[in-house]
Amino acid sequence: MIKRNIGKWLGWSYYLLLLLFLQLPILLLIVFSFNDSVLLTFPLKGFTLEWYRQLLGARELLNAARNSLVIGLISSGVATALGTMAGIAISRYNFPGREIFLNIATLPLVIPYVVLGVAMLILFQALNIGLSLWTITIGHAVINIPYVMLIVSARLSGFANNLEEAAMDLGATYWGTLMRITLPISAPALVAAFLSSFTLSFDEFSLAFFLAGTDNTLPVYLYSQLRFPNRLPLAITTAAVVILVSAVILLVSEWLRKVGTERKIRRGG
């Protein structure tokens, strides 16, 4: 018992230490976003909201943020649709070539993005397709398909085929069953897959760097700004805003989840 208490105490200390290690750099960015100096050095100079004011007028930056948002939504939508099809296929069918398909479809998970970025760049150049926000969207859809496929097939393999078979025995068509049984079963996985795709796309830099034309995504724009020391405060302030927004989204979705489950319980009782 005493030993277990010591273990618990050690565990908590280590947890807090690691938490500090992981969060401190983020806090540092937030602190500097309020610092009245162009230089990101200590000691701090004083409190200011100047960077936030400038952020509102930073047209290029806001443009880039909007591009990232649109690319994130479209590429995650496409990846979720295609990945779900693949996920249903591999979890509901046993077909010749299934192993090969699975191996190829999961390959984007393990390929360094610099290699994929370069390869897609060469393809687009060979096909005479100009680089644009679309080429980035395609890149992001490709890297997200395997994630969606694995998340959906993991969910579906937790359910036996019975429900679908029952529906078809009762006269539902195959596609009707797919829409009314299989997809609703996978719904939580679809939402999770879409969200994780969006997060990945919104923050993805290495691939977007090679596939960007004249229009930038937020990470590509930020990277171009890092070379100019006097623009760093604005970059950091952007980070602070993104952190805040994602924290709010996280809290809201947690709250929605809670409300959702409570309702279900109430309705059940």
Place this chain on the structure above:
Amino acid sequence: MENKRRLLVLIAPPAIVLAIFFLAPLVIMLLYSFKDSTFGPMLPLSVKHYMNFLQTPSFFRLLLDSSKLSFLTAALSILMAFPVAYFLVFYTGARRVILLTLLILPAWTSFLLRVLAWKVILGSNGLLNQLLISAGLISEGAPILLYSQSAVLITLVYVWIPFAALPLFAAMERIDPRLHEAAQDLGASPAQTFWRVTLPLTLPGMASAFFFVFIPTLGEWVTPTLVGGVSGIMYGNLIQDQFARALNWPLGALLSVVLLVLVAVFSYVFNRFIPITEVPVST
């Protein structure tokens, strides 16, 4: 027959998209590595860049260095994430999910800006130097860490700890607590229980964590550019450089092919021993 048609409708769209935008680029990249020059015609094929690669020892050295660094990054990330995953799963009960969420929250912040934060910390007027000066350990601000391989390693480990923690957490969560009870009932000490029950069952998660940190790190070029300086460059910088500045696309393609072959060999060997089951996804 009917079944076959349905399967085809489901599998054709993702298969076609992956064929055009994933497999085709890799094949064309391979062809490109035999091209004589960036702007010249495709034919005749040339092995010029292959000869160049084989005769330049610094390419190999950088590849080896980057592999070592990636290995260290993966190993250290797992080493640091392991105790915390263990503690959360076995000691904190129902609160473990929220505690884990707090821990991986930084991973949701822009990757670029997390790296930038370390530039601020490691720089000559950075947090670390200020601390060391006020502690009397060093006399004046010297960029002792920024622009070095150590800076790259520290930053990468920082970036990857949350992603290493996820598969470890998932693997440990799946361990049936009754196995621990059984081990103890049969007279195993806590240490024996750990070494002979918990650790072996966590191994697949650890393998996934290693894999999903090692591979992306092997292709890294952003972190080295920002905090590594000249002495901290990695193999990925070499590739990026051929496209962004040197404009030697065939050489860049070749360097990519080499990296791809290395990754393929590694994945194959890896998959033989431990199939990938855990994919670190942050939701």
